[in-house]
Amino acid sequence: MSFKLPSLPDVPGTDPSRAVLDSFKVAIAKRVADALPSLTVEQVYQGVDYGKKGVDFTIALPRFRLPGKVDVLAKTVIDQFQADDFVESVTHDKAFLHFMLKTPSLVRAVLTQVHELTYDAPSPEYGTNTSGAGKKVVIEYSSPNIAKSFHVGHLRSTIIGAFLANLYKACGWEVVSMNYLGDWGTQFGLIAVGFEKYGSEEELQKDAIKHLFDVYVNINKDAESDPGVKAAAAAWFKRMEDGDEDALKNWRVWRELSVKKYAEEYERLNVHFDVYTGESKVGKKWQDFALERLNEMGLISDAEGAKLVELDKWKLGKAVLRKKDGTSIYLTRDIGGAIERYEQHKFDKMLYVISSQQDLHTAQFIKMLHLMEFPWASSIEHVNYGLVLGMSTRKGNVVFLEQIIREAASVMHEQMKKNQEKYAAVEDPEQTSLEVGLAAIKIQDMAAKRINNYTFNWDRMTSFEGDTGPYLQYAHVRLTSLTRKNPELLPLPPPDQIAAETLAERPAAREIAFLLGTYPDVVRTALRTHEPSGVVTFAFRLAHAISSAWETVVVKGEKDVERARARMWLYLCARDVLGAAMRLLSIRPLERM
Numbered sequence: 001m002s003f004k005l006p007s008l009p010d011v012p013g014t015d016p017s018r019a020v021l022d023s024f025k026v027a028i029a030k031r032v033a034d035a036l037p038s039l040t041v042e043q044v045y046q047g048v049d050y051g052k053k054g055v056d057f058t059i060a061l062p063r064f065r066l067p068g069k070v071d072v073l074a075k076t077v078i079d080q081f082q083a084d085d086f087v088e089s090v091t092h093d094k095a096f097l098h099f100m101l102k103t104p105s106l107v108r109a110v111l112t113q114v115h116e117l118t119y120d121a122p123s124p125e126y127g128t129n130t131s132g133a134g135k136k137v138v139i140e141y142s143s144p145n146i147a148k149s150f151h152v153g154h155l156r157s158t159i160i161g162a163f164l165a166n167l168y169k170a171c172g173w174e175v176v177s178m179n180y181l182g183d184w185g186t187q188f189g190l191i192a193v194g195f196e197k198y199g200s201e202e203e204l205q206k207d208a209i210k211h212l213f214d215v216y217v218n219i220n221k222d223a224e225s226d227p228g229v230k231a232a233a234a235a236w237f238k239r240m241e242d243g244d245e246d247a248l249k250n251w252r253v254w255r256e257l258s259v260k261k262y263a264e265e266y267e268r269l270n271v272h273f274d275v276y277t278g279e280s281k282v283g284k285k286w287q288d289f290a291l292e293r294l295n296e297m298g299l300i301s302d303a304e305g306a307k308l309v310e311l312d313k314w315k316l317g318k319a320v321l322r323k324k325d326g327t328s329i330y331l332t333r334d335i336g337g338a339i340e341r342y343e344q345h346k347f348d349k350m351l352y353v354i355s356s357q358q359d360l361h362t363a364q365f366i367k368m369l370h371l372m373e374f375p376w377a378s379s380i381e382h383v384n385y386g387l388v389l390g391m392s393t394r395k396g397n398v399v400f401l402e403q404i405i406r407e408a409a410s411v412m413h414e415q416m417k418k419n420q421e422k423y424a425a426v427e428d429p430e431q432t433s434l435e436v437g438l439a440a441i442k443i444q445d446m447a448a449k450r451i452n453n454y455t456f457n458w459d460r461m462t463s464f465e466g467d468t469g470p471y472l473q474y475a476h477v478r479l480t481s482l483t484r485k486n487p488e489l490l491p492l493p494p495p496d497q498i499a500a501e502t503l504a505e506r507p508a509a510r511e512i513a514f515l516l517g518t519y520p521d522v523v524r525t526a527l528r529t530h531e532p533s534g535v536v537t538f539a540f541r542l543a544h545a546i547s548s549a550w551e552t553v554v555v556k557g558e559k560d561v562e563r564a565r566a567r568m569w570l571y572l573c574a575r576d577v578l579g580a581a582m583r584l585l586s587i588r589p590l591e592r593m
């Protein structure tokens with residue numbers, strides 16, 4: 001960094017070159033360790049937490065379990081305290097030590113780092129880290145069923161999974177993102193039978209996903225009243241499993257057309273997959289192997305020809321692993337699929353982003369992988385999430401991803417039209433309303449802890465007021481417009497020639513700088529918890545801090561050019577970090593709206 005802070009001890013796990021607040025935290029830890037010599041800097045560092053409102057950092061002394069009274073210890077630290085370039089002051093409240101950082105160095109250090117890691121790096125890097133360097137993660141998400149509806153559960157998996165893929169990349173991991181399609185199973189026998197009766201080549205070419213769904217719905221109805229249909233479907237699927245080319249021909253076309261259609265929709269959602277695989281791709285070999293191994297372990301029983309695995313001992317019940325006619329099922333394919341993924345990718349970690357409705361299913365196959373003593377079984381994690389209630393379009397129930405995307409764009413479009421003046425200034429209302437609408441859906445989905453259920457609410461999520469996606473997009477657009485509105489201040493001089501110390505005059509500016517400094521920690525925490533909500537909360541805190549700064553930290557109308565430029569710099573750094581957080585959440589930040 002072109003701006004140098006005094007040197008400090010090197011604490012493992014810190015990386016001041018990417019997270020400059022680490023330096024400030026180490027400085028605090030050093031102070032405390034100097035005053036309380038029975039503690040090392042490393043030990044204290046672990047206890048330096050972000051403070052509540054109005055406090056930068058806090059240490060809860062009791063966590064160190066030192067002999068003696070905590071308020072005496074606190075007083076020892078305070079008595080020895082001398083302000084320096086990092087730390088301005090310390091106070092105590094019973095057992096808590098509260099620290100304030102030195103504003104001018106805080107502001108300059110953070111903004112310089114944001115700037116350098118945004119513009120002096122090959123691609124913007126502020127907030128990223130290298131903790132995953134050399135490691136590989138397979139992340140499976142979305143995984144809809146071809147010819148069945150794409151329900152909101154799949155949408156959540158898609159949104160959360162895309163976030164996780166971005167997050168792991170940002171933390172230096174090699175990421176293999178994977179879509180495991182439900183493209184196999186008895187229902188494809190059913191559709192094949194149905195296609196002979198209801199299928200149309202033309203409809204199929206037009207919209208494969210929709211047409212196959214219609215065929216499925218129709219033939220399902222028939223099957224309810226006519227047991228012959230079910231039997232025919234089962235027989236057809238058996239032929240598919242046996243690799244009968246005639247039985248597979250149509251299915252191949254359906255799969256290909258569906259994948260193509262999905263890929264287009266994912267593109268609009270700003271979601272990407274390295275691999276489109278699916279249940280159909282899982283080979284027999286490992287499924288047979290699993291059955292054998294579990295049988296040797298005495299865990300398999302026979303139920304009228306079907307094979308059951310007994311997992312009661314682990315409170316995971318019983319489950320069918322193979323049907324009477326020898327065909328495989330969902331659970332067995334997951335076992336085989338996991339083994340194949342390890343064979344192919346030799347991952348260090350594998351995540352399954354699947355609804356909590358499948359907690360049992362997921363726990364069962366992971367347990368079986370453990371029982372089969374695959375050492376990598378402990379590198380598998382189920383990232384689960386709660387239900388979405390009440391999602392429908394104004395025309396009725398949502399069945400397809402396409403409907404969700406279209407509805408988001410159209411609801412948003414109407415919302416934007418309400419402000420005629422602004423609306424008139426939007427260049428491409430179609431595209432803009434789509435992006436804002438998608439931000440609305442994504443933010444609503446990721447705003448709370450994953451495991452919580454939430455109720456889908458078009459009105460609330462598309463509002464420009466409150467903590468919504470549109471509000472974030474608006475905050476970003478407003479920051480972007482600064483450069484258009486103040487061309488006379490540009491280009492800004494290099495960081496070390498910007499009068500950053502003038503920003504210290506304004507608490508609102510300091511608040512923004514501090515928040516920007518916390519972003520690398522926001523990313524680290526998200527990696528640990530697999531929770532997007534922390535990133536969403538950060539984005540809103542930042543957007544709120546910016547919105548309350550506009551009045552006191554003015555750019556246009558500030559006569560002193562040096563001050564105006566410093567403020568512009570602050571806002572542009574804020575724009576870059578807000579944009580980075582939005583991109584991490586798979587949202588495309590808008591420049592105009």
Ligand SMILES: NC(=[NH2+])NCCC[C@H](N)C(=O)O
Pocket residue numbers: 140143144145180181182334352354
């Ligand atoms: N490996 C897995 N089981 N992934 C989840 C697949 C989800 C499944 N296709 C469904 O829609 O219910």
